[in-house]
Amino acid sequence: MSSSDFEPRPIDTHKPSPARIYHHMITGEVIFESDLPFIHRLYEEIPFYPLWAQHNRSFLGRAVRHMVDSGIRQFLDIGSGLPTGGNTHEVARSLASGTRVVYVDNDEEAINRARDLLRQQDVLETTAMVDADLREPSRILEHPDTKRLIDFSEPVGLLLISVLPWIPDAADPASLLAQFREAVVPGSQLAMTHVSLEDAGTEIKQQVAAGAAVFGDASTPVTLRSRHQFETFFTGWKLADPGITYATDWHPEEPVDITDYARPCNFAAIGTLP
Numbered sequence: 710m711s712s713s714d715f716e717p718r719p720i721d722t723h724k725p726s727p728a729r730i731y732h733h734m735i736t737g738e739v740i741f742e743s744d745l746p747f748i749h750r751l752y753e754e755i756p757f758y759p760l761w762a763q764h765n766r767s768f769l770g771r772a773v774r775h776m777v778d779s780g781i782r783q784f785l786d787i788g789s790g791l792p793t794g795g796n797t798h799e800v801a802r803s804l805a806s807g808t809r810v811v812y813v814d815n816d817e818e819a820i821n822r823a824r825d826l827l828r829q830q831d832v833l834e835t836t837a838m839v840d841a842d843l844r845e846p847s848r849i850l851e852h853p854d855t856k857r858l859i860d861f862s863e864p865v866g867l868l869l870i871s872v873l874p875w876i877p878d879a880a881d882p883a884s885l886l887a888q889f890r891e892a893v894v895p896g897s898q899l900a901m902t903h904v905s906l907e908d909a910g911t912e913i914k915q916q917v918a919a920g921a922a923v924f925g926d927a928s929t930p931v932t933l934r935s936r937h938q939f940e941t942f943f944t945g946w947k948l949a950d951p952g953i954t955y956a957t958d959w960h961p962e963e964p965v966d967i968t969d970y971a972r973p974c975n976f977a978a979i980g981t982l983p
Protein backbone atom coordinates (compact mmCIF):
# COMPACT_ATOMS: atom_id res chain seq x y z
CA MET A 710 0.00 0.00 0.00
CA SER A 711 1.28 3.47 -0.78
CA SER A 712 1.44 5.86 2.18
CA SER A 713 -0.90 8.23 0.36
CA ASP A 714 -3.89 5.88 0.73
CA PHE A 715 -3.74 4.43 4.20
CA GLU A 716 -6.21 3.51 6.90
CA PRO A 717 -4.99 4.40 10.42
CA ARG A 718 -3.57 1.33 12.17
CA PRO A 719 -5.44 0.15 15.29
CA ILE A 720 -3.41 0.53 18.51
CA ASP A 721 -3.20 -1.58 21.66
CA THR A 722 -3.13 1.29 24.15
CA HIS A 723 -2.63 -1.05 27.10
CA LYS A 724 0.82 -2.15 25.98
CA PRO A 725 3.33 0.72 26.35
CA SER A 726 5.44 1.08 23.23
CA PRO A 727 9.09 2.22 23.03
CA ALA A 728 8.11 4.74 20.35
CA ARG A 729 5.45 6.44 22.50
CA ILE A 730 7.66 6.44 25.58
CA TYR A 731 10.64 7.90 23.70
CA HIS A 732 8.34 10.54 22.22
CA HIS A 733 7.19 11.45 25.73
CA MET A 734 10.80 11.79 26.86
CA ILE A 735 11.49 14.22 24.00
CA THR A 736 8.28 16.25 24.07
CA GLY A 737 6.55 15.64 27.41
CA GLU A 738 3.38 14.65 25.54
CA VAL A 739 1.29 11.85 27.09
CA ILE A 740 -0.27 10.05 24.15
CA PHE A 741 -2.41 7.55 26.09
CA GLU A 742 -3.27 7.81 29.77
CA SER A 743 -2.55 4.09 29.98
CA ASP A 744 1.14 4.85 29.28
CA LEU A 745 1.44 6.94 32.45
CA PRO A 746 2.19 4.22 35.04
CA PHE A 747 4.96 2.93 32.81
CA ILE A 748 6.35 6.43 32.24
CA HIS A 749 6.33 7.12 35.98
CA ARG A 750 8.21 3.88 36.64
CA LEU A 751 10.81 4.85 34.06
CA TYR A 752 11.29 8.30 35.61
CA GLU A 753 11.89 6.58 38.94
CA GLU A 754 14.24 3.94 37.57
CA ILE A 755 16.20 5.98 35.00
CA PRO A 756 15.75 9.69 35.76
CA PHE A 757 18.28 10.66 33.08
CA TYR A 758 16.25 9.06 30.28
CA PRO A 759 14.78 12.38 28.96
CA LEU A 760 18.27 13.88 28.75
CA TRP A 761 19.56 10.74 27.04
CA ALA A 762 16.69 10.93 24.52
CA GLN A 763 17.40 14.59 23.77
CA HIS A 764 21.09 13.85 23.16
CA ASN A 765 20.06 11.03 20.85
CA ARG A 766 17.65 13.21 18.88
CA SER A 767 20.21 15.96 18.61
CA PHE A 768 22.73 13.52 17.11
CA LEU A 769 20.11 12.57 14.49
CA GLY A 770 19.96 16.20 13.31
CA ARG A 771 23.75 16.47 13.10
CA ALA A 772 23.98 13.14 11.25
CA VAL A 773 21.44 14.28 8.65
CA ARG A 774 23.31 17.57 8.17
CA HIS A 775 26.61 15.72 7.83
CA MET A 776 25.16 13.44 5.15
CA VAL A 777 23.53 16.26 3.19
CA ASP A 778 26.82 18.18 3.36
CA SER A 779 28.48 15.06 1.89
CA GLY A 780 26.10 15.18 -1.07
CA ILE A 781 23.47 12.64 0.02
CA ARG A 782 19.99 13.49 -1.26
CA GLN A 783 17.99 10.40 -0.27
CA PHE A 784 17.44 8.84 3.15
CA LEU A 785 16.10 5.62 4.57
CA ASP A 786 15.29 6.39 8.21
CA ILE A 787 14.50 3.08 9.94
CA GLY A 788 12.92 3.17 13.39
CA SER A 789 12.09 6.80 12.74
CA GLY A 790 9.68 7.15 15.66
CA LEU A 791 6.80 9.57 16.11
CA PRO A 792 7.38 12.80 14.23
CA THR A 793 8.48 15.70 16.40
CA GLY A 794 10.76 18.71 15.93
CA GLY A 795 13.67 18.27 13.52
CA ASN A 796 12.34 15.35 11.50
CA THR A 797 14.77 13.99 8.93
CA HIS A 798 12.95 15.39 5.87
CA GLU A 799 12.71 18.83 7.50
CA VAL A 800 16.38 19.00 8.46
CA ALA A 801 17.52 17.61 5.10
CA ARG A 802 15.27 19.85 3.02
CA SER A 803 16.27 22.97 4.92
CA LEU A 804 19.71 22.28 3.41
CA ALA A 805 18.85 20.64 0.06
CA SER A 806 15.26 21.15 -1.00
CA GLY A 807 14.83 18.14 -3.28
CA THR A 808 15.95 15.53 -0.72
CA ARG A 809 13.77 12.40 -0.61
CA VAL A 810 13.07 10.52 2.61
CA VAL A 811 11.53 7.13 3.35
CA TYR A 812 10.64 6.64 7.00
CA VAL A 813 10.16 3.12 8.37
CA ASP A 814 8.71 2.06 11.70
CA ASN A 815 6.62 -0.79 13.07
CA ASP A 816 4.82 1.25 15.74
CA GLU A 817 1.20 2.07 14.94
CA GLU A 818 1.22 5.56 16.45
CA ALA A 819 4.51 6.42 14.71
CA ILE A 820 3.05 5.28 11.38
CA ASN A 821 -0.30 7.04 11.81
CA ARG A 822 1.21 10.33 12.96
CA ALA A 823 3.95 10.42 10.36
CA ARG A 824 1.47 9.77 7.56
CA ASP A 825 -0.83 12.50 8.90
CA LEU A 826 2.06 14.96 9.09
CA LEU A 827 3.38 14.18 5.61
CA ARG A 828 -0.10 14.57 4.18
CA GLN A 829 -0.66 17.86 6.03
CA GLN A 830 2.68 19.15 4.81
CA ASP A 831 1.80 17.99 1.29
CA VAL A 832 5.16 16.25 0.88
CA LEU A 833 3.98 12.76 -0.07
CA GLU A 834 5.51 13.04 -3.50
CA THR A 835 8.98 13.12 -2.00
CA THR A 836 8.49 11.50 1.41
CA ALA A 837 6.82 8.33 2.66
CA MET A 838 6.15 6.45 5.88
CA VAL A 839 6.53 2.72 5.36
CA ASP A 840 4.94 0.32 7.82
CA ALA A 841 7.61 -2.36 8.12
CA ASP A 842 9.95 -4.11 10.51
CA LEU A 843 13.73 -3.78 10.48
CA ARG A 844 13.85 -7.57 10.80
CA GLU A 845 12.48 -7.82 7.25
CA PRO A 846 14.99 -5.88 5.12
CA SER A 847 13.60 -7.16 1.82
CA ARG A 848 10.13 -5.91 2.72
CA ILE A 849 11.62 -2.44 3.34
CA LEU A 850 13.89 -2.45 0.30
CA GLU A 851 11.21 -3.73 -2.05
CA HIS A 852 8.33 -1.68 -0.71
CA PRO A 853 6.67 0.35 -3.50
CA ASP A 854 7.34 3.64 -1.67
CA THR A 855 11.02 2.75 -1.23
CA LYS A 856 11.30 1.89 -4.90
CA ARG A 857 9.48 5.08 -5.86
CA LEU A 858 11.69 7.39 -3.78
CA ILE A 859 15.10 5.75 -3.45
CA ASP A 860 17.37 5.39 -6.45
CA PHE A 861 19.69 2.57 -5.41
CA SER A 862 22.23 3.52 -8.07
CA GLU A 863 22.92 6.71 -6.04
CA PRO A 864 24.30 6.96 -2.46
CA VAL A 865 21.73 6.53 0.31
CA GLY A 866 21.80 7.87 3.86
CA LEU A 867 20.82 5.02 6.18
CA LEU A 868 19.67 6.16 9.59
CA LEU A 869 19.25 3.54 12.33
CA ILE A 870 19.12 5.86 15.29
CA SER A 871 18.50 3.98 18.51
CA VAL A 872 16.58 1.18 16.81
CA LEU A 873 19.07 -1.71 17.20
CA PRO A 874 18.47 -1.91 20.97
CA TRP A 875 15.04 -3.27 19.99
CA ILE A 876 16.57 -6.01 17.85
CA PRO A 877 17.65 -8.96 20.03
CA ASP A 878 20.80 -10.94 19.23
CA ALA A 879 18.55 -13.85 18.23
CA ALA A 880 17.31 -11.75 15.28
CA ASP A 881 20.94 -11.53 14.04
CA PRO A 882 21.35 -7.75 13.66
CA ALA A 883 24.65 -8.19 11.77
CA SER A 884 22.94 -10.11 8.99
CA LEU A 885 20.10 -7.55 8.84
CA LEU A 886 22.67 -4.76 8.51
CA ALA A 887 24.53 -6.70 5.82
CA GLN A 888 21.37 -6.81 3.71
CA PHE A 889 21.09 -3.02 3.78
CA ARG A 890 24.83 -2.62 3.11
CA GLU A 891 24.55 -4.89 0.08
CA ALA A 892 21.59 -2.91 -1.28
CA VAL A 893 23.42 0.45 -1.45
CA VAL A 894 26.29 1.81 -3.55
CA PRO A 895 29.70 3.12 -2.39
CA GLY A 896 29.44 6.63 -0.99
CA SER A 897 26.32 5.67 0.97
CA GLN A 898 26.47 6.42 4.69
CA LEU A 899 25.18 4.67 7.79
CA ALA A 900 24.48 6.52 11.06
CA MET A 901 23.61 4.60 14.21
CA THR A 902 23.33 5.11 17.93
CA HIS A 903 23.04 2.44 20.61
CA VAL A 904 22.35 2.59 24.33
CA SER A 905 25.17 1.04 26.35
CA LEU A 906 26.26 0.68 29.95
CA GLU A 907 29.90 -0.07 29.24
CA ASP A 908 31.25 3.33 30.28
CA ALA A 909 28.48 4.24 32.73
CA GLY A 910 29.10 4.78 36.44
CA THR A 911 27.84 2.24 38.97
CA GLU A 912 24.77 4.26 39.87
CA ILE A 913 23.77 4.64 36.22
CA LYS A 914 24.37 0.95 35.59
CA GLN A 915 21.92 0.11 38.34
CA GLN A 916 19.40 2.64 37.05
CA VAL A 917 19.58 1.47 33.45
CA ALA A 918 19.48 -2.19 34.38
CA ALA A 919 16.29 -1.51 36.33
CA GLY A 920 14.95 0.63 33.47
CA ALA A 921 15.67 -2.13 30.97
CA ALA A 922 13.66 -4.46 33.16
CA VAL A 923 10.79 -1.96 33.00
CA PHE A 924 11.06 -2.06 29.21
CA GLY A 925 10.63 -5.82 29.52
CA ASP A 926 6.97 -4.99 30.26
CA ALA A 927 6.69 -3.01 27.03
CA SER A 928 5.80 -4.41 23.66
CA THR A 929 9.52 -4.91 22.92
CA PRO A 930 12.32 -5.57 25.43
CA VAL A 931 15.59 -3.62 25.11
CA THR A 932 19.06 -5.10 24.45
CA LEU A 933 22.10 -3.22 25.78
CA ARG A 934 25.38 -3.64 23.89
CA SER A 935 29.07 -2.93 24.37
CA ARG A 936 31.26 -0.55 22.36
CA HIS A 937 32.81 -3.56 20.64
CA GLN A 938 29.43 -5.01 19.68
CA PHE A 939 28.36 -1.61 18.36
CA GLU A 940 31.55 -1.32 16.35
CA THR A 941 30.95 -4.71 14.72
CA PHE A 942 27.63 -3.36 13.43
CA PHE A 943 29.73 -1.09 11.16
CA THR A 944 31.49 -4.02 9.49
CA GLY A 945 32.16 -3.06 5.86
CA TRP A 946 31.78 0.70 6.53
CA LYS A 947 34.66 3.17 6.96
CA LEU A 948 34.03 5.16 10.10
CA ALA A 949 34.08 8.94 9.82
CA ASP A 950 36.13 10.90 12.31
CA PRO A 951 35.99 10.55 15.37
CA GLY A 952 34.95 6.88 15.01
CA ILE A 953 32.82 5.32 17.74
CA THR A 954 32.06 7.97 20.31
CA TYR A 955 29.23 9.15 22.54
CA ALA A 956 26.29 10.73 20.72
CA THR A 957 26.94 13.98 22.60
CA ASP A 958 30.56 14.03 21.40
CA TRP A 959 29.98 13.42 17.68
CA HIS A 960 30.83 16.82 16.15
CA PRO A 961 28.99 18.70 18.90
CA GLU A 962 27.63 22.13 18.17
CA GLU A 963 27.98 23.17 21.82
CA PRO A 964 30.69 22.42 24.38
CA VAL A 965 30.30 18.87 25.75
CA ASP A 966 29.48 18.65 29.45
CA ILE A 967 31.74 15.83 30.63
CA THR A 968 29.87 15.68 33.96
CA ASP A 969 26.62 14.88 32.11
CA TYR A 970 25.73 11.42 33.41
CA ALA A 971 23.61 10.52 30.36
CA ARG A 972 26.59 11.15 28.07
CA PRO A 973 28.43 7.78 28.32
CA CYS A 974 25.24 5.74 27.78
CA ASN A 975 24.78 6.23 24.05
CA PHE A 976 27.36 5.23 21.45
CA ALA A 977 27.19 6.88 18.03
CA ALA A 978 29.04 6.73 14.75
CA ILE A 979 28.71 7.35 11.03
CA GLY A 980 30.30 5.13 8.40
CA THR A 981 30.74 5.51 4.65
CA LEU A 982 30.62 2.57 2.27
CA PRO A 983 34.01 2.47 0.50
Ligand SMILES: C[S@@+](CC[C@H](N)C(=O)[O-])C[C@H]1O[C@@H](n2cnc3c(N)ncnc32)[C@H](O)[C@@H]1O
Pocket residue numbers: 727728731765766769787788789790791813814815816819841842843844869870871872875876929
Ligand atom coordinates in the same frame (compact mmCIF):
# COMPACT_ATOMS: atom_id res chain seq x y z
C1 LIG B 1 14.09 5.20 20.60
S1 LIG B 1 13.03 5.41 19.20
C2 LIG B 1 14.08 6.32 18.12
C3 LIG B 1 13.33 7.25 17.18
C4 LIG B 1 14.21 8.05 16.22
N1 LIG B 1 15.04 7.16 15.41
C5 LIG B 1 15.11 9.00 16.98
O1 LIG B 1 16.27 8.64 17.21
O2 LIG B 1 14.68 10.09 17.37
C6 LIG B 1 13.11 3.76 18.50
C7 LIG B 1 12.14 3.55 17.33
O3 LIG B 1 12.43 2.30 16.71
C8 LIG B 1 11.20 1.68 16.38
N2 LIG B 1 11.40 0.24 16.27
C9 LIG B 1 11.70 -0.63 17.25
N3 LIG B 1 11.84 -1.87 16.76
C10 LIG B 1 11.63 -1.77 15.41
C11 LIG B 1 11.62 -2.73 14.36
N4 LIG B 1 11.88 -4.02 14.60
N5 LIG B 1 11.36 -2.30 13.11
C12 LIG B 1 11.09 -0.98 12.87
N6 LIG B 1 11.08 -0.04 13.85
C13 LIG B 1 11.34 -0.43 15.10
C14 LIG B 1 10.28 2.04 17.52
O4 LIG B 1 8.92 1.87 17.17
C15 LIG B 1 10.67 3.49 17.75
O5 LIG B 1 9.91 4.35 16.96
